[in-house]
Amino acid sequence: MPSAVQSIWEQEYAKPGLPSSQRAKPSNASPFVLHALRARVVPASARLLDIGCGSGRNAAYFANAGFEVHGIDFAAAAKRKFEDSVSRLTVERRPRFVLGRIDRILPFDTAYFDAAICFTTLENLTDDAHIENFKRELARVLKPDGLFAVYFLTPDDEFYGPRVKTGPNGEKIVVAEDIGLTQRVFDGCEILRLFAPPFSLDCSRDFSFEDIRFGVRYIRHLKAMVLMNSAGERASAEPVHRTVTLCRRNRENRHDADN
Numbered sequence: 001m002p003s004a005v006q007s008i009w010e011q012e013y014a015k016p017g018l019p020s021s022q023r024a025k026p027s028n029a030s031p032f033v034l035h036a037l038r039a040r041v042v043p044a045s046a047r048l049l050d051i052g053c054g055s056g057r058n059a060a061y062f063a064n065a066g067f068e069v070h071g072i073d074f075a076a077a078a079k080r081k082f083e084d085s086v087s088r089l090t091v092e093r094r095p096r097f098v099l100g101r102i103d104r105i106l107p108f109d110t111a112y113f114d115a116a117i118c119f120t121t122l123e124n125l126t127d128d129a130h131i132e133n134f135k136r137e138l139a140r141v142l143k144p145d146g147l148f149a150v151y152f153l154t155p156d157d158e159f160y161g162p163r164v165k166t167g168p169n170g171e172k173i174v175v176a177e178d179i180g181l182t183q184r185v186f187d188g189c190e191i192l193r194l195f196a197p198p199f200s201l202d203c204s205r206d207f208s209f210e211d212i213r214f215g216v217r218y219i220r221h222l223k224a225m226v227l228m229n230s231a232g233e234r235a236s237a238e239p240v241h242r243t244v245t246l247c248r249r250n251r252e253n254r255h256d257a258d259n
Contacts, residue, residue: 026061046114052121056085
């Protein structure tokens with residue numbers, strides 16, 4: 001991950017410009033992800049890693065739900081906002097902030113977390129090699145059968161969609177003009193390809209909502225996917241087979257819709 005990306009986010013947290021940096025309420029995907037964790041009988045006291053935790057708005061939400069939350073972010077300027085957000089919580093265990101980069105070795109023990117969330121953060125990893133490093137470390141720090149929830153921008157987004165450019169390896173790249181940040185957008189099949197194995201799909205949901213950028217209203221289109229960690233002796237070719245089958249079915253459905 002280029003150092004320029006870190007510098008941009010340091011400035012963003014010091015003087016917010018993006019709408020998401022100024023919101024105090026949790027991400028739209030948070031209730032859906034919480035329900036998915038509960039459906040998998042993840043205990044209320046489970047450890048949860050908030051990847052790219054930023055100001056702590058999602059960390060606070062999951063801490064209020066009973067989780068022991070650890071947040072990690074590479075922007076030192078986010079720490080003050082994070083600690084301010086969680087200081088108002090009336091929970092027994094307030095979320096903790098760790099300064100670190102997600103494309104390097106994560107500063108946590110193996111099989112330490114029951115679940116992890118990554119909300120609009122994966123976009124900063126614009127090449128497959130960085131995502132592969134992240135996936136390897138994520139599988140290590142998650143328990144076997146641990147859940148990983150990723151919430152990401154899609155090419156269907158009304159603001160970013162028209163700005164998508166194709167990268168050298170086919171990746172979908174956009175530039176946020178308001179802060180000069182280069183990011184990557186994904187579709188669901190691409191997420192499955194990048195994370196399987198050892199991760200396989202548990203459930204997913206599409207999200208659409210109105211947002212304002214540069215004084216113009218856009219309908220934003222994001223997607224949340226909950227993946228299960230099958231690392232270790234339980235890993236097999238099954239997640240890859242499921243990925244290929246699901247993506248083929250999705251392409252056929254889109255073709256039928258176009259006709």
